[in-house]
């Protein structure tokens with residue numbers, strides 16, 4: 001199933017995407033966090049009873065979790081080829097012994113809608129960059145989860161663009177600020193439920209800027225796998241339902257090119273993952 005958050009007739013609502021993704025069937029939950037926390041039985045019942053639909057063209061899709069309750073947990077440098085390009089760009093900022101995972105967080109006051117705008121923050125941000133990522137959405141309280149059981153704790157997956165201000169990221173020696181600006185987290189277009197994707201996910205992931213292919217990889221090339229991430233984090237940190245974990249980006253980000261290809265106003269960035277969909281955002 002594919003769940004979406006959308007805006008229709010001056011209201012935000014959640015629904016299920018059906019009929020070849022041409023219609024949204026509204027569901028009776030206050031928001032996506034509530035939907036995620038609903039028992040499987042109640043969710044199945046609500047899906048079954050959802051009979052009326054709205055044409056997709058009549059709604060505005062929002063990020064599936066527009067206002068995450070907690071910061072997004074991110075993995076840095078989690079694809080081998082991206083590790084190499086980042087190190088070429090700034091050895092001091094990115095060189096790390098591997099495979100110890102790099103965790104950082106990303107504040108998201110409001111996630112950017114699937115067709116929304118990436119903010120360029122003129123005067124503050126130089127070297128604006130994109131990072132297409134597979135994001136895991138946790139479905140139930142996770143504490144001391146073993147890697148073999150990790151799949152049971154995943155509600156679904158979405159696409160996330162971990163927009164980054166490289167100059168802030170490298171000069172601050174700490175990634176939080178340069179990753180957390182307003183308009184830096186496009187997410188969506190939907191959450192595809194875990195039962196629709198084989199585990200661990202081996203999905204084609206790519207990004208394009210103004211139509212030019214930049215990133216092109218598969219999501220099973222992670223240095224630290226999704227089961228290992230969930231096992232390690234939950235060993236000392238409770239993961240609540242609705243937690244979003246961005247699993248890292250493959251090679252082909254702007255800083256990876258020589259000369260670098262950073263974003264500028266007017267650029268259109270598309271991040272796509274097989275089985276989930278495409279985020280298409282314009283830099284303004």
Ligand code: MG
Pocket residue numbers: 074075076131133162246248249
């Ligand atoms: Mg990232």
